[in-house]
Amino acid sequence: MKVALIGYGKMGHEIEKILLDRGHQIILIIDKDNQPDIKSEKFKAADVAIEFTTPHSAIENIKASTLAGVPLVCGSTGWLDRLPEMEAFVTQNNGGLFYASNFSLGVNIFFHVNEYLAKIMAKLKDYSVEMEEWHHNQKLDAPSGTAITLAEHILKEYPQKTGWVNESTTDDSKLGIISIRKGDIPGIHTVTYNSPVDTITLTHDAKSRQGFALGAVLAAEYLVGKKGIHTMNDLLTL
Numbered sequence: 001m002k003v004a005l006i007g008y009g010k011m012g013h014e015i016e017k018i019l020l021d022r023g024h025q026i027i028l029i030i031d032k033d034n035q036p037d038i039k040s041e042k043f044k045a046a047d048v049a050i051e052f053t054t055p056h057s058a059i060e061n062i063k064a065s066t067l068a069g070v071p072l073v074c075g076s077t078g079w080l081d082r083l084p085e086m087e088a089f090v091t092q093n094n095g096g097l098f099y100a101s102n103f104s105l106g107v108n109i110f111f112h113v114n115e116y117l118a119k120i121m122a123k124l125k126d127y128s129v130e131m132e133e134w135h136h137n138q139k140l141d142a143p144s145g146t147a148i149t150l151a152e153h154i155l156k157e158y159p160q161k162t163g164w165v166n167e168s169t170t171d172d173s174k175l176g177i178i179s180i181r182k183g184d185i186p187g188i189h190t191v192t193y194n195s196p197v198d199t200i201t202l203t204h205d206a207k208s209r210q211g212f213a214l215g216a217v218l219a220a221e222y223l224v225g226k227k228g229i230h231t232m233n234d235l236l237t238l
């Protein structure tokens, strides 16, 4: 397939390697210095675009890609508060969008186990729940998109909790998410249930960015020729 890469940072470079390994053609790479190329004829010739930039740029790139008629895999995090608006924009303009707060297969398995465990734990009043996520120190958003997805799945099972806060908390009506930024950590997420007698922890620890990059390329292969909104649940039959 012919691919346009938007965002040539840490993820862009990983994705490039996997695209080439799988025999795909990269026809255009867009970064900060050549942003207007998203409106070029070259961009329109792509079968699919893959976007890993920043929360703010993601919104503009989803719109521009949709208007160019190129389906977009969006990996940028930190913009999902505007998801309903973006879904409406893509649908109204007959575009295609695949988004995921985390493209790794392991994390998507982790999401399912987290939902299952939360269903059980919510009934056990002796256990409190808290989350912690660790990422590299250049990450712009906190908590991570992955932590927010995990939190949303937990909150669904705890009607007494009204939302999450980005700190440790003793307030029972909130789910605490602690965000730590250090070194070059690709991403560690831990959900902890604590009782007076024991602790249950569920952890996903990404060893590199390769898992995210492979997932994004698989999503792009899936999205070619498709319209509408797609997520990892459509790609994976878990």
Ligand SMILES: NC(=O)c1ccc[n+]([C@@H]2O[C@H](COP(=O)([O-])OP(=O)(O)OC[C@H]3O[C@@H](n4cnc5c(N)ncnc54)[C@H](O)[C@@H]3O)[C@@H](O)[C@H]2O)c1
Binding pocket: 006, 007, 008, 009, 010, 011, 012, 030, 031, 032, 035, 052, 053, 054, 055, 057, 074, 075, 076, 077, 078, 100, 101, 102, 103, 104, 138, 139, 212
């Ligand atoms: N969904 C996932 O699985 C997943 C995994 C890892 C990272 N991420 C997210 O992907 C995004 C990028 O991560 P990264 O580690 O590659 O960051 P990075 O800072 O290394 O790279 C971002 C790149 O985007 C470029 N950029 C910024 N604005 C742009 C624009 N308007 N048009 C084109 N390029 C632009 C920057 O110059 C930079 O090269 C972040 O939001 C991060 O949280 C998602």
